[in-house]
Amino acid sequence: MTSKRVQILLHGGVLAAGIIAPLIFPNYTLQIAVLWVMILFAMTWDVMGGQMGYNSLGNIFFFGAGMYTCVIVQIGLYYDVAKYTAASGMITVNFTPEQYFTGLALGMIAAALVCAVLAVILGWIVFGLRGPYFAIGTLGIALAAGELFSAWEYVGGGGGIALPVYPGEPDDRAYFFYLLCFTLAVVTFAVLRRIYASRFGLAINAIRDDEEKAEGMGIHTRRHKTVGWCISAFFLGISGAIFGNMIGFIEPLEVAFPTVTFGIFMVVMALLGGKGTMWGPVIGATLFHAFKEVTWIHLLGWQWVALGAFIIIVVVFFQQGIMGWIQDKRPHWFGIVVDEAGAAREIELEGAPRRTGAAE
Amino acid sequence: MTDMIEVEGVTKAFGGIVANNDITLAVPEGRITGLIGPNGSGKTTLFNSIVGYHPIDSGSIRFEGAEISDFRVQQIARLGLLRTFQQTRIYSKMNCVKNMLISVPHRHESYATIFKTYPPEVTEKAERLLEFVGLYEKRLLISGDLSFGQQKLLEFAMALMNEPKVLLLDEPTAGINPTLINGLIDRLKRATREFGITLFVIEHNMPVIMGLADNIYCLSNGRVLAHGTPAEIQKDGRVIDAYLGGHHAVDSEESD
Structure with a gap:
């Protein structure tokens, strides 16, 4: 079987599973929806952490920022946000279906754009940091954001903010948000796959392997780092917008900026699956989420201990992750081969380019 | 002169x-x-x-x-104006061809070209230069796995790919x-x-x-x-x- 056919089967299989899964297991629609969000977390973290070598511990910031941006737009379009939050849920605004969906759509767009802009601004500050300093700097951003939003009364402060109620049946609501999560994860995958294959992908890989060399070769390192983070933030912002609406209630520390849970999970999932690969984060997120759900059901009371042990095992014994391990054992599956036939080719210098030759 | x-x-x-x-x-x-x-x-x-x-x-x-x-x-x-390093520096987790591709001159790159792929001529040129330094058959190997001398040759080829004047x-x-x-x-x-x-x-x-x-x-x-x-x-x-x-x-x- 050719690798092309394997690819088609793989992609088709995942797509079909994604559409059918909630129809077969309607009781688990929400759990599977969260799985897609987790996959998105791992994939967007991997843009920086895996492909570019910048281990961000603060990517969750964009998740929360997107969530709040969306809700402000959703409510603000038709009502006074300050009054709405001041009443802490005592006012029920009845949004018409049209208002609801318009607000949600515009909110998602706003979340994406605002987060991308925030990434540019924050990138301008933190991209001067390297290695562990970058990790701690970004962690600081996420932690500070949680506290800042807790104190910001306009959006409900620590008391949180209730989202507009979905105009329809609970089952429809679940499937609707499921489809949003699923579609977003698939689109993110497709976009990342496309850009990793472009010169952008090579440039961020070069930054990962040796940033100083990349600078010395004239690569626009800053530009690529900023664009990379913008892409992460863009999709994370949308995921936050969807997730907030799916949960129905936003609160700064546990839902919007859960730095020590989701914020760390996204790192662990990418590491488990194999950072710097296309499928690694997807596989890692799926396994991690499954493990987490199982321990939450069968090891209640010990679930955090089990999860902690799992994370330690991953970090200690699976540093390259699953995809990295496979690549180590079966390099030819990844096209890493010596081209014996090529040895016979002759060096013909006439064909070699001159300095002024066409590079573009 | x-x-x-x-x-x-x-x-x-x-x-x-x-x-x-x-x-x-x-x-x-x-x-x-x-x-x-x-x-x-x-x-x-x-x-x-x-x-x-x-x-x-x-x-x-x-x-x-x-x-x-x-x-x-x-x-x-x-x-x-380009330099190579005393301690050879290449992109060690990428294969040789990718090392070469990303070494193209960046004078004319802009936000508009950031997501473009490289045209086949650039790949051909990369392969020709890899031939020039004798690494053609190893072009698909991860560059970090090459011997030190080969990495040095790769770094030299990358520098040529960049079309420097000096x-x-x-x-x-x-x-x-x-x-x-x-x-x-x-x-x-x-x-x-x-x-x-x-x-x-x-x-x-x-x-x-x-x-x-x-x-x-x-x-x-x-x-x-x-x-x-x-x-x-x-x-x-x-x-x-x-x-x-x-x-x-x-x-x-x-x-x-």
């Missing part, structure tokens, strides 16, 4: 150590210029100053007649076995002759630099000690004292 690089009165100190002291030299176009000197004489510091790795304390550095001493590394690289090479033959050295010297000469790249080379291997360079500067204690053709440098008493070693010198002078 014009000078590609003109260094004039460059001084650079780190704390109390003056690594470069009032250095003036020129690298003529289309030639191979050598830079020799004992360890710690300021050769690599001078390279770093030229390509913008650190600001200089005083003096002037011109590239093609334009002042570049205030420019940053990337800007200088995009002008076509290439600064920091000890190109260090750590390479003698058989590969001959091949490398041959390729360096061809790079100048056939691609028109001006070379400025730091080298400790005397037979190599004497056979390679058209003219040589010798540094000692951060100053230019001597300048001349390889034959002149070999006879220069100051160079012999400072670097080549006194007792050899007496022999060679007598035998001349």
Whole structure:
């Protein structure tokens, strides 16, 4: 079987599973929806952490920022946000279906754009940091954001903010948000796959392997780092917008900026699956989420201990992750081969380019 | 013949150590210029100053007649002034072809081209240059798995891919076995002759630099000690004292 056919089967299989899964297991629609969000977390973290070598511990910031941006737009379009939050849920605004969906759509767009802009601004500050300093700097951003939003009364402060109620049946609501999560994860995958294959992908890989060399070769390192983070933030912002609406209630520390849970999970999932690969984060997120759900059901009371042990095992014994391990054992599956036939080719210098030759 | 690089009165100190002291030299176009000197004489510091790795304390550095001493590394690289490293530096987790592709000149890159893929001609060119340094059949291997000498050849090929006008090479033959050295010297000469790249080379291997360079500067204690053709440098008493070693010198002078 050719690798092309394997690819088609793989992609088709995942797509079909994604559409059918909630129809077969309607009781688990929400759990599977969260799985897609987790996959998105791992994939967007991997843009920086895996492909570019910048281990961000603060990517969750964009998740929360997107969530709040969306809700402000959703409510603000038709009502006074300050009054709405001041009443802490005592006012029920009845949004018409049209208002609801318009607000949600515009909110998602706003979340994406605002987060991308925030990434540019924050990138301008933190991209001067390297290695562990970058990790701690970004962690600081996420932690500070949680506290800042807790104190910001306009959006409900620590008391949180209730989202507009979905105009329809609970089952429809679940499937609707499921489809949003699923579609977003698939689109993110497709976009990342496309850009990793472009010169952008090579440039961020070069930054990962040796940033100083990349600078010395004239690569626009800053530009690529900023664009990379913008892409992460863009999709994370949308995921936050969807997730907030799916949960129905936003609160700064546990839902919007859960730095020590989701914020760390996204790192662990990418590491488990194999950072710097296309499928690694997807596989890692799926396994991690499954493990987490199982321990939450069968090891209640010990679930955090089990999860902690799992994370330690991953970090200690699976540093390259699953995809990295496979690549180590079966390099030819990844096209890493010596081209014996090529040895016979002759060096013909006439064909070699001159300095002024066409590079573009 | 014009000078590609003109260094004039460059001084650079780190704390109390003056690594470069009032250095003036020129690298003529289309030639191979050598830079020799004992360890710690300021050769690599001078390279770093030229390509913008650190600001200089005083003096002037011109590239093609334009002042570049205030420019940053990337800007200088995009002008076509490139350097390779003493400790070979490649993108170790990518395969050789990808290492080559990302080494294209970045002068004309913009936000509009950031997500473009490379056209087939660029891949072909990358493969031709990999052939040129003898790495074609290994082009799909992860570059970090290559031997040190091969990595050095790859780094050289990457530099050629960048189409520099001037290439600064920091000890190109260090750590390479003698058989590969001959091949490398041959390729360096061809790079100048056939691609028109001006070379400025730091080298400790005397037979190599004497056979390679058209003219040589010798540094000692951060100053230019001597300048001349390889034959002149070999006879220069100051160079012999400072670097080549006194007792050899007496022999060679007598035998001349």
